[in-house]
Amino acid sequence: MKPRVGDLALHIARISLCATGVALASRIDSAALAAAAGGALFFAAFALMHDVAHGALRLPRRANEIALTLSAAVMLMSGHALRLMHLRHHARPLAPDDIEGAPARLPLLRALLGAPLAAVALRAEALRAAGPSGRRHQLAEAALNLASLALLLASRQPALLAVAATAAALQLTMAVWAAYIPHNAPAWMLAAARRLAFTRSPIALSLGYHERHHRIPGLPCSRLAVPSPHRR
Structure with missing residues (x-):
C-alpha cells in the first residue's frame, strides 16, 4: 500500500x-x-x-x-x-x-x-x-x-x-x-466536537469519533469524520 x-x-x-x-x-x-x-x-x-x-x-x-x-x-x-x-x-x-x-x-x-x-x-x-x-x-x-x-x-x-x-x-x-x-464524554461534548470536524482538528476528530477510531484504528485521525473512507 x-x-x-x-x-x-x-x-x-x-x-x-x-x-x-x-x-x-x-x-x-x-x-x-x-x-x-x-x-x-x-x-x-x-x-x-x-x-x-x-x-x-x-x-x-x-x-x-x-x-x-x-x-x-x-x-x-x-x-x-x-x-x-x-x-x-x-x-x-x-x-x-x-x-x-x-x-x-x-x-x-x-x-x-x-x-x-x-x-x-x-x-x-x-x-x-x-x-x-x-x-x-x-x-x-x-x-x-x-x-x-x-x-x-x-x-x-x-x-x-x-x-x-x-x-x-x-x-x-x-x-x-x-x-x-x-x-x-457527555452527548453535548460529542456533538460539539463533531460540529467542529470540518476544521480537521485532531482534538475534535479524536473526541467526536472515538468509537469509530476503535473500530477502524488504521484510519488516520483526519479521516475519521469521512462517512466512507477512501481506501487506496
Missing part, C-alpha cells in the same frame, strides 16, 4: 506552524505565547504519534519507527512506550491490564488527582512489558527526553521554560484528557 502522503503532509504542516509559534514566542520572549504555542505543538505531535503508532500513514517500517520516536520526543515522551500501551488498550479496552484506559474507570475527581501517578505507572509498565529491543528503544528515548528537558531548562528563557512546563502539565494530566474524557 502506498504511504498516505496527504495525511503526513497535514501533520507536518500543523507541527511546523506550531513550532513557528514557539520560535516567535522565544524571539519576543513571551511566556504566554510560548505556553499556547507549546500546547498546540504538543497536541500536533500527539496526533502524528498516534497515527504512526497505528501505522495509519502507511510509512515504510524504518521511517515509521523514526517518526514514532521524533513525534513523541516533541512531547518529551517515549514513542515506543506510548505505542505499546496504546495498542494494549485497543486490544483489551478498559480491561484490568489496560493501564492507559484505567483512569476512564474512575470518577473524574479521582482520575484528575491520580493523573500524575497514572503517567508514571504508564511509563513504568511499558518498560516492564517491553522485550529487549523495545526496552532499549524506550531507554534511548528517555535519555533523549531528559537531554531535551535539560536544554530547555538550561536556556533560562521564560518562553522555553513555559514550553517545558506546558509539556510537563499535559503529560501529568494525560489520564484525564486522553483517557477519561474520550470514554466518558
Whole structure:
C-alpha cells in the first residue's frame, strides 16, 4: 500500500506552524505565547504519534519507527512506550491490564488527582512489558527526553521554560484528557466536537469519533469524520 502522503503532509504542516509559534514566542520572549504555542505543538505531535503508532500513514517500517520516536520526543515522551500501551488498550479496552484506559474507570475527581501517578505507572509498565529491543528503544528515548528537558531548562528563557512546563502539565494530566474524557464524554461534548470536524482538528476528530477510531484504528485521525473512507 502506498504511504498516505496527504495525511503526513497535514501533520507536518500543523507541527511546523506550531513550532513557528514557539520560535516567535522565544524571539519576543513571551511566556504566554510560548505556553499556547507549546500546547498546540504538543497536541500536533500527539496526533502524528498516534497515527504512526497505528501505522495509519502507511510509512515504510524504518521511517515509521523514526517518526514514532521524533513525534513523541516533541512531547518529551517515549514513542515506543506510548505505542505499546496504546495498542494494549485497543486490544483489551478498559480491561484490568489496560493501564492507559484505567483512569476512564474512575470518577473524574479521582482520575484528575491520580493523573500524575497514572503517567508514571504508564511509563513504568511499558518498560516492564517491553522485550529487549523495545526496552532499549524506550531507554534511548528517555535519555533523549531528559537531554531535551535539560536544554530547555538550561536556556533560562521564560518562553522555553513555559514550553517545558506546558509539556510537563499535559503529560501529568494525560489520564484525564486522553483517557477519561474520550470514554466518558457527555452527548453535548460529542456533538460539539463533531460540529467542529470540518476544521480537521485532531482534538475534535479524536473526541467526536472515538468509537469509530476503535473500530477502524488504521484510519488516520483526519479521516475519521469521512462517512466512507477512501481506501487506496
